[in-house]
Amino acid sequence: MRVRLSELKPGEAAVIEDVALPEGERQLLMRFGFFDGAEVRCSRRAPLGDPVIYSLDGSEVALRTETACRIFASPIDGKACEQKG
Amino acid sequence: MNQLLQTVRSSAAGSQQPIRTVALIGPPNSGKTTLFNRLTNLRQKVGNYPGITVEQHTGVMALPNREISIVDLPGVYSLNPCSEDERVAVSVLNGKMDGIPRPEAILLVLDATNLTRHLSLAAPVIALGLPTLALLNMGDLLAKRGGAIDAVKLAGDLGIPVAIVSATMGTGLDAVGRFLQQANSPSPTTLPIVQDVRDCRKWAARVAHKSDYRPPLPPAWTRRFDDIFLHRFWGPIVFMIVVGAVFQTVFGLGQPLSNALQDLLTAMGQKAAPFIANGFLRSLLLDGIWKGVSSVLVFLPQILVLFLFIGLLEDSGYLARAALIADRTMSLVGLNGKAFIPLLSAYACAVPAIMASRTIENKRDRLATILIAPFMTCSARLPIYTLLIAAFIPEHPVVGIFLGSRALAMLLLYVLGFAAAIGTAKILKSSVLKSTPAPFVLELPEYRWPTFRTVGLRLMDRGRVFVQQAGTVILVVSLLVWGLTNLPLHHGHPPALEDSVVAHLGHFIEPAIRPLGFNWKIGVGLLTSVVAREVIVGTLGTLYGRDPQTQSVSLQAALQHDLTFSGAMALLMFFAFAMQCTSTLAVVRRETNSWKWPIIQFIYMTGIAFLAAYMVNQTMALLH
Numbered sequence A: 001m002r003v004r005l006s007e008l009k010p011g012e013a014a015v016i017e018d019v020a021l022p023e024g025e026r027q028l029l030m031r032f033g034f035f036d037g038a039e040v041r042c043s044r045r046a047p048l049g050d051p052v053i054y055s056l057d058g059s060e061v062a063l064r065t066e067t068a069c070r071i072f073a074s075p076i077d078g079k080a081c082e083q084k085g
Numbered sequence B: 001m002n003q004l005l006q007t008v009r010s011s012a013a014g015s016q017q018p019i020r021t022v023a024l025i026g027p028p029n030s031g032k033t034t035l036f037n038r039l040t041n042l043r044q045k046v047g048n049y050p051g052i053t054v055e056q057h058t059g060v061m062a063l064p065n066r067e068i069s070i071v072d073l074p075g076v077y078s079l080n081p082c083s084e085d086e087r088v089a090v091s092v093l094n095g096k097m098d099g100i101p102r103p104e105a106i107l108l109v110l111d112a113t114n115l116t117r118h119l120s121l122a123a124p125v126i127a128l129g130l131p132t133l134a135l136l137n138m139g140d141l142l143a144k145r146g147g148a149i150d151a152v153k154l155a156g157d158l159g160i161p162v163a164i165v166s167a168t169m170g171t172g173l174d175a176v177g178r179f180l181q182q183a184n185s186p187s188p189t190t191l192p193i194v195q196d197v198r199d200c201r202k203w204a205a206r207v208a209h210k211s212d213y214r215p216p217l218p219p220a221w222t223r224r225f226d227d228i229f230l231h232r233f234w235g236p237i238v239f240m241i242v243v244g245a246v247f248q249t250v251f252g253l254g255q256p257l258s259n260a261l262q263d264l265l266t267a268m269g270q271k272a273a274p275f276i277a278n279g280f281l282r283s284l285l286l287d288g289i290w291k292g293v294s295s296v297l298v299f300l301p302q303i304l305v306l307f308l309f310i311g312l313l314e315d316s317g318y319l320a321r322a323a324l325i326a327d328r329t330m331s332l333v334g335l336n337g338k339a340f341i342p343l344l345s346a347y348a349c350a351v352p353a354i355m356a357s358r359t360i361e362n363k364r365d366r367l368a369t370i371l372i373a374p375f376m377t378c379s380a381r382l383p384i385y386t387l388l389i390a391a392f393i394p395e396h397p398v399v400g401i402f403l404g405s406r407a408l409a410m411l412l413l414y415v416l417g418f419a420a421a422i423g424t425a426k427i428l429k430s431s432v433l434k435s436t437p438a439p440f441v442l443e444l445p446e447y448r449w450p451t452f453r454t455v456g457l458r459l460m461d462r463g464r465v466f467v468q469q470a471g472t473v474i475l476v477v478s479l480l481v482w483g484l485t486n487l488p489l490h491h492g493h494p495p496a497l498e499d500s501v502v503a504h505l506g507h508f509i510e511p512a513i514r515p516l517g518f519n520w521k522i523g524v525g526l527l528t529s530v531v532a533r534e535v536i537v538g539t540l541g542t543l544y545g546r547d548p549q550t551q552s553v554s555l556q557a558a559l560q561h562d563l564t565f566s567g568a569m570a571l572l573m574f575f576a577f578a579m580q581c582t583s584t585l586a587v588v589r590r591e592t593n594s595w596k597w598p599i600i601q602f603i604y605m606t607g608i609a610f611l612a613a614y615m616v617n618q619t620m621a622l623l624h
Helices: A023-031 B010-015 B032-040 B084-093 B112-127 B139-144 B151-158 B174-181 B197-210 B220-229 B234-252 B254-275 B280-297 B300-316 B318-332 B337-345 B350-359 B363-375 B379-392 B405-429 B452-471 B473-485 B501-516 B520-528 B535-546 B555-562 B565-577 B582-592 B596-623
Strands: A013-019 A039-045 A052-056 A059-063 A071-076 B021-025 B057-062 B067-072 B105-111 B132-137 B162-164 B397-399 B441-444
Touching (some): A013 A023, B021 B084, B032 B057, B032 B452, B105 B112, B112 B132, B112 B197, B132 B139, B132 B174, B151 B162, B151 B197, B220 B234, B220 B318, B234 B254, B234 B300, B234 B318, B234 B405, B254 B379, B280 B473, B280 B535, B300 B318, B300 B337, B300 B379, B300 B452, B318 B337, B337 B363, B337 B405, B350 B363, B350 B582, B363 B582, B363 B596, B379 B405, B379 B555, B379 B565, B397 B405, B405 B565, B473 B520, B473 B535, B501 B520, B501 B565, B501 B596, B520 B535, B520 B565, B535 B555, B565 B596, B582 B596
Parallel strands (some): B021 B067, B021 B105, B132 B162
Antiparallel strands (some): A013 A071, A052 A059, A059 B441, B057 B067
């Protein structure tokens, strides 16, 4: 099943499959660890609901929903509960 | 897929020339700048926010037998330049930066608690072929949170020496000295294709795994703090409490300190008076110089308190959260949360803020940020704000002990500056600087305790700059104003103030500023403060010090007699908007590479200032 990164709820994890963004933006996101094959977990939402904080490789990176909805990923089951709290 | 690194610079490896220049490179927020401070003891801005070092700084490190210059580079994630600060780093490393010799060795700083990610920068850096030492910074945190790394195995894999250090604690740094005494080119090793960020990442993960890297436990404290600071409800409330507390402290703590300093400086002047012959010289030294310079010096405590708070917020990591909370608001005017950081540091000073805008990848967003930054209430506005508020607004509690009327007035002025900045951004971004929105990507660092060392060093640095300014620019302007108050001489005697050159000058421009509620003395202050905003206070100090009617009273009391309430409020408005700062104009010209933008900016801001002051004075005069 393929979901948009923006559809993940806090605590849920996924493996990125496709970053469907223009080349420049893709390069930028890549430097923060967003590329296909990378494991991402939705960490929390900013107080006003947007941007959303994702944790990957031990760092926390915030993205706006408008960007996150262009990143496609396949959810990892079970991982979600294990890391929560 | 992989390429084998060949040590092409065999001459460097063989001849063992002594190293004279070494570059400090690492990803943003890896602690490079703290390390730089450690190694050089040089003052330099440190912050717990990615992208603090926006210009390369050079310092000197003393080895037992010689000195080495260390170049601190902006933080980079890769060596494929994407933003202005990455371009700076790459051109320094290639010896293409004017005034900086090509580094002969590299200190690669990596955050040991984030090693898997940070290691990917090692590939392109090692590929440069220069002698390199990898410093795994924050080694103390790694151990404390249950992580581990085999530095020997890592060194074998990378082909370069590796040391575990802590820049904050100062441990393990003797490795740097040893490395600089005898630096070798990297041993041949297998590297990924360095232009391919993804390939570097995979390589980094593999190397970290082979070196028995055990990442530390997630930072529990950071999570707990973020549960509050980024809480749906409490987050924005904490944000506002923090901002309110800063202003209340600037007044509540800074004001009494300023008053005490004022008393001290006045007493010093009076004590010195009997030792100076009465007449010309005493007037020059006491009425001219001392009154002018000390009227500005008294604001030192308040400026230091403000800088202390900004320093604590920056170093602790809260600033990045504030940017996150602000992103939604910033997006309404077409900017993103990244622009919020330069804008926030513009509360201290627009000059570093404009330089900090280099981290913004989108050129048009960057230009918009540069153009609106001077609207933010910088610390140079504090002297005139504090002076007028203390003179014209009576103190009474508004929100219990939390907020008094004076702090509230100050807060409103800050909000006004912010609103002007945001409004201008909206205009720019929907017209000349329209662009497709750049994606907002912001790394949130862990919370850290600000150390006395970094915050203290920065305070000292700021204090020194302020005192230097008082000792040079303000001294010269005070002297000039005093000189003009004493010309033309009548039979060898100075004229009455009303007949002096400066009064003629003031009266000449008075028709233009009369509708704003200003008298000729304020007018002279407006002219001199084009150099820098705080100069007006020094000028007024000198002018009222020369006036027999107000000679014996404080500047505050003198203004109360000489200015209407509406005029004072109009003057506050004028300073909220006007572009009275030659340093800012110079840095805008440098960063935009043309005179066009600083000229437009000056006319636009001063125009708004005139209009706002005029409207406030006229409306308030009507109400009275």
